[in-house]
Amino acid sequence: MTRQLDLDPRPESPAPKPLVAVDRAIAELRRGAAVLVRAPGLRVLMLAAEAVGDESLARLQADAGVPPVLAVTGRRAGVLGLTETEDGVFRLSSQSGFDAATIAALTDPCAESNSPLDLSRLDVVKASGAEPACVALAKLSRLLPAAVLAELGGHAPFDVVQVEADDIAAYQTTAARSLVQVSQARVPLEGAENARIVAFRPSDGGIEHLAIVIGEPDPDQPVLARLHSECFTGDLLGSLRCDCGDQLRGAIAEIAQAGSGVLLYLAQEGRGIGLVNKLRAYQLQDAGFDTLDANLQLGFDDDERIYLPAAQMLRLLGIGRVRLLTNNPGKVESLARHGVEVTERVPHVFPSNDHNQGYLRTKATRGGHLF
Template sequence: MTRHLDVTPKPEAPAPKPLVAVDRAITELRRGAPVLVRSPVGRVLMLAAEAVGDETLARLKADAGSEPMLALTGRRAGVLGLTESETGVFRVAALDGFDTETIAFLVDPCAASLGSPDLNRLQVAAASGLEPACVALTKLARLLPAAVMAEATSHAPFDVVQVEADDITAYQVTAAQTLRQVSEARVPLENAENARIVAFRPSDGGIEHLAIIIGEPDPDQAILTRLHSECFTGDLLGSLRCDCGDQLRGAIAEIAQRGSGVLLYLAQEGRGIGLVNKLRAYQLQDEGFDTLDANLQLGFDDDERIYLPAAQMLRLLGIGRVRLLTNNPGKVESLARHGIEVAERVPHVFPSNDHNQGYLRTKATRGGHLF
C-alpha cells in the first residue's frame, strides 16, 4: 500500500526574535533607511550602498559621529583592482571622505555614465569588524552587496532598527529551520492534471517556497524530485536568455509521465541574487561578460543559493530519499550535506536556442553542469 506524503498545514510557532529583527532590518535597508548593527565588540550605523543619497550620507555621518566607510565583497574589490584577493569582505575608506558619486561608481558596474574617481585616494583593508555582517544584510535584502557604514561613536540611543551581527549570519539557516506548511490545494496543471501545491513559509513571514506534488509519490521509495529556483523572466515570460522555462515545464511533464514526483519551486531568483540584480547582470552580459562573470562584476559569488530550505521542505513532506532531476552536481552534494539521500541523478537537458547557447556553454565549462 502506498503511503501518502504529509501535506497537512501545520500551526506556525512564534518567530524567534532574532529572525524578526533581521527581517525588519531588511525592510529598512530596502527603503533607504539606516540600521544599527551590533556585536559584543562594537556597533555601526549602516545604509545599503545602492540607496545612499547626499542627504542620507550626511545624516549617517552626523548621527554616528564618525566618517563613513564602504564595505565591499572581495569579488567587487578585485574587479576594481583594489585587492589581489577576491575572497571575503574589505573595508574601503576615502582620504577626504566619500561622496555619493564615488560610492555609486565603486558598487555599481552598471553606472556607466559616472566618471572614474581617483582610486589613489582610497585606503583598502581586509574586514576587521562588522563589515561582513553588513554586506550579508544587503545580500539578504536582494540589493547590491555593499554597505556604507560608520562606527557609532555617539552614545545616543539610536532611534533605528537594531540587529545583532550573529543573527544576520545565522538568518538563512534559522529561516529554513522554521519553515512550516501553511496551505495546500489541488491545482491541475498542463501535462500534470493530478497535481497539488503546498506552500511553506518561514516563521518571520518571509517569502514562501512551494512544493508541486504530482501524482501520489510513495515516501518509502526514492522520489523523482526537481529543485527549481524561480525565474520570473524564464518561467513566466518565456525568456530565451536561459533554459529555466523549458526546465520547469519539462520537469512537470516528465514527472507526470513517470507517474509521480515532486518539484520544489524555490524563492531564489537569479541564483540567489534577486530579480533586480539579475537584470543588472543581463545588462553586463550585453556588454560582453558571461553569466558567471556578470555576477562577479556585481560583487556576488557565481551562485548565492542555499539548499537547506529544499531539504527542510522534503523532510516536512516525509521524504528522505530522492532521484534528483538535475544537471548540477552541486545540488546533489548540497542535498546530501543537508541529510537527504540522493539515490540517483537523473539528467534534465533541453535544446539550446540562438540566445542561450553561450549561457549553457558557461554553465557546462565553468559551472560544472553535466549536459
C-alpha cells in the first residue's frame, strides 16, 4: 500500500528559553561582545577569541576584576605542543597576561605574527569548569574554537547576555528535536522536474535545513536518500577542491532515475565548522596539511557534524527506513543511532580531478570512506 509523505506544515511552538538564551549568546559573540556563562558555582565573562581586540580585552578584565585566561581545545593545545592529549579543553594562563596579538597567534594558525610565541611562559591546565562550555559556544557561533574568559566575582554588567553551561551543551540536540516544517513548494530541477523543497526550522529561529523530495516516495518502503552537507564552494561555485558538487547533482539524478527519494540538504558547511573556518582550512591545505589535519590545526575535530537533524527531518516526513546514498559508514551508524533504519548503503562515487585527488585519498585512508 502506498501512502503520501506528510508535507503539511506544523504550527511553530514558542522556543524553549534555553534555546533562545544560547541563540542570543551566539549573536553577541559574533559581534565581538561579551556574554556571561553560568556553570555550577561559577560565573565567567567570555569573549570569542577570534573577536578579541585589545580594547575588549581590557574591558573584560575591568568588568571581571581579574586577568583573563584563554581556553582552547585539546586539539589546538596538542598542535602547539602544550599537551600530549588531544581530548577535552585546556586553560592557558600567563603571569604577564595576554594581548590580542598573542591570543590570535595561539588560536589561529593562519594569523600573521610579528614575533615568535614564548610558550614556556604559559601555564597549561586541563579545564573542567566553564571553559568547555565557552569553547562549545564559540563553535556554535561558527568561530574559531577558543574563548577568552575571566571569572566574575561581583555583579555582572547590566546589559550582558547570560546563558547556562548545560544549555550550551544541550543546544544542538534541543534545536534538532525542535525542528518543524515551515514551508514547502514545487521546484522543478534539471533532471528531476517532479521535485519539491521542504524547509525545516528550529524553534529558536536558527538556520533552516532543507529536504529535496523527488517524485512520490513510499514511506512504507525503504526510501532512497542522501544526506548532503551544504558546500557553498562546491555546490554553487563548482569548486574542484572537493567532490561535493558532483555528489549533490549526482544524487539528484540518481534519485530521479530511481523514480523517487529524498535528499536532505543540511546546514553543516565544512563538516560543521562553517564557511569561514573552511576557507582557513583551505589555506592550511595549501601550506601542506591534508583536509583532516587542517581541521585539527584550527582546533576542531576532523568532523564536527551531527545527524540528529537529519533523523528528525526524516521522521517529520514519515520516513523510517532508507537506502542511503553515501560512501561514509559513519552516516549509516549515526542514522541508526537516532532510530532510522538503513537497509542498504548505496555507493556514491565520482571521478576525481587533479585538484581533489589528495582530498579523496585522505577521506578513504584516514576518514574510513568506502570508494
